[in-house]
Amino acid sequence: MRPDLFEAPDYYNLDELLSEEHKLVRDAARQWVKRDISPIIEEYAQKAEFPKQIVKGLAEIGAFGPYIPENYGGAGLDQISYGLIMQEIERGDSGVRSTASVQSSLVMYPIFAYGTEEQRVKYLPKLASGEFMGCFGLTEPDHGSNPGGMVTNFKDKGDHYLLNGAKLWISNSPFADIAIVWAKNEEGRIHGLIIERGMEGFSTPETHGKWSLRASATGELIFDNVKVPKENLLVGKSGLGAPLGCLDSARYGIAWGAIGAAMDCYDTALRYAKERIQFGKPIAATQLQQKKLAEMITEITKAQLLAFRLGQLKNEGRATSAQISMAKRNNVDMAIKIAREARQVLGGMGITGEYSIMRHMMNLESVITYEGTHDIHLLITGLDITGHAAF
Ligand code: TGC
Numbered sequence: 001m002r003p004d005l006f007e008a009p010d011y012y013n014l015d016e017l018l019s020e021e022h023k024l025v026r027d028a029a030r031q032w033v034k035r036d037i038s039p040i041i042e043e044y045a046q047k048a049e050f051p052k053q054i055v056k057g058l059a060e061i062g063a064f065g066p067y068i069p070e071n072y073g074g075a076g077l078d079q080i081s082y083g084l085i086m087q088e089i090e091r092g093d094s095g096v097r098s099t100a101s102v103q104s105s106l107v108m109y110p111i112f113a114y115g116t117e118e119q120r121v122k123y124l125p126k127l128a129s130g131e132f133m134g135c136f137g138l139t140e141p142d143h144g145s146n147p148g149g150m151v152t153n154f155k156d157k158g159d160h161y162l163l164n165g166a167k168l169w170i171s172n173s174p175f176a177d178i179a180i181v182w183a184k185n186e187e188g189r190i191h192g193l194i195i196e197r198g199m200e201g202f203s204t205p206e207t208h209g210k211w212s213l214r215a216s217a218t219g220e221l222i223f224d225n226v227k228v229p230k231e232n233l234l235v236g237k238s239g240l241g242a243p244l245g246c247l248d249s250a251r252y253g254i255a256w257g258a259i260g261a262a263m264d265c266y267d268t269a270l271r272y273a274k275e276r277i278q279f280g281k282p283i284a285a286t287q288l289q290q291k292k293l294a295e296m297i298t299e300i301t302k303a304q305l306l307a308f309r310l311g312q313l314k315n316e317g318r319a320t321s322a323q324i325s326m327a328k329r330n331n332v333d334m335a336i337k338i339a340r341e342a343r344q345v346l347g348g349m350g351i352t353g354e355y356s357i358m359r360h361m362m363n364l365e366s367v368i369t370y371e372g373t374h375d376i377h378l379l380i381t382g383l384d385i386t387g388h389a390a391f
């Protein structure tokens with residue numbers, strides 16, 4: 001891959017709205033991505049392997065639990081800093097951002113928000129430092145968009161619970177030390193359980209053959225009569241709203257992350273268009289390529305404004321789930337369209353691993369599907385504005 005020459009576009013001077021802390025956090029993440037992700041990510045994506053050596057660096061830039069309080073090992077930052085970290089990481093690769101999203105929003109957040117003090121103290125500092133890695137099991141082979149139909153279940157056996165079932169498409173599962181697993185009790189009520197690697201009957205086979213998120217490890221979670229200690233139940237919240245509450249936090253991070261992938265595609269295409277000479281002039285001097293580039297920067301700017309305002313609302317505790325859905329849907333759609341256009345600006349070079357665009361484009365096919373598909377988020381907006389569920 002070529003040297004990373006990335007320069008972040010800021011067409012509406014949004015930096016002026018950021019605090020000094022926001023900029024420090026953002027710049028540290030940006031430098032880390034340039035130094036530790038850009039030089040290696042293409043190789044790991046090509047060989048479909050998660051680069052485990054980056055875990056320490058992710059912890060150091062505050063990517064594991066950015067908004068979890070410092071007394072539990074988190075970075076104690078606000079929601080805009082959290083968003084900016086996700087943006088910078090996804091500028092490098094969506095799969096790396098996935099790892100951070102899962103660890104922060106889908107593993108640390110439920111332990112922090114729904115766990116006991118003993119669970120917080122036992123797991124959060126180790127998750128924040130990367131000593132423990134986690135994963136989140138909601139999706140099942142027959143229940144993706146409709147997680148409420150899940151069949152994974154646990155029975156009360158007196159001194160322990162007995163867990164049975166299976167989860168599919170689980171990011172980080174092949175190497176995770178713990179899994180936050182959502183399962184129904186004997187009354188059919190959904191609860192979260194902390195499952196640890198090594199428990200008898202628990203296995204995590206890897207899913208191979210992906211054309212997307214190749215630098216992120218994805219797998220299954222299989223529970224065959226797993227004995228779970230009673231103290232591993234998340235007692236603070238039950239029902240489908242418990243896992244969906246975690247998704248709100250992760251979807252918010254994705255709304256920012258997708259901007260990073262789009263910025264990288266735009267920046268690459270702009271530089272290439274200025275340098276590539278055809279018919280005796282740079283292709284940047286042709287109207288058709290200018291249309292592509294001008295529309296890209298317009299859409300990126302709109303997405304930045306959407307994410308920033310959502311961050312303000314989140315900081316005030318006023319962001320609704322439907323507002324988060326709108327931002328996730330819009331910004332990922334924006335990014336995937338920009339990736340497709342940017343790839344064309346590079347002509348044949350656009351399909352190679354010398355440039356990041358094709359990798360971003362393929363990654364975004366997962367991002368537009370996970371954490372609620374493009375269709376499901378539209379239906380969430382539809383429900384919010386009409387009052388009618390059309391799922
Ligand atoms: P519904 O009846 O609407 O709601 C059930 C209960 O949940 C509450 N609720 C929420 N609570 C918090 N946050 C949200 N976003 C919420 N949305 C709904 C709701 O108020 C209700 O509470 P209560 O107290 O009345 O029971 O549920 P439904 O079965 O009709 O489904 C609604 C639907 C389709 C929107 C929902 O199921 C959905 O979002 N489906 C998409 C599934 C999804 O996003 N899966 C993601 C799996 S994890 C993942 O992809 C990780 S990728 C990781 C990575 O690598 O980055």
Ligand code: FAD
Binds near residue numbers: 170369
């Ligand atoms: P389906 O729900 O079967 O949907 C198929 C199609 O039907 C979609 O286009 C959908 O929009 C459409 N559709 C569904 N219902 C409706 C409806 N009512 N009206 C109109 N259209 C509808 N899950 C986890 O729990 N943890 C993870 O860590 C995780 N990581 C993932 C990593 C990757 C790489 C991928 C690809 C997925 C991951 N997922 C994870 C799963 C992800 O959340 C699901 O794939 C997603 O929610 C969609 O479910 P599904 O794939 O079963 O598709």
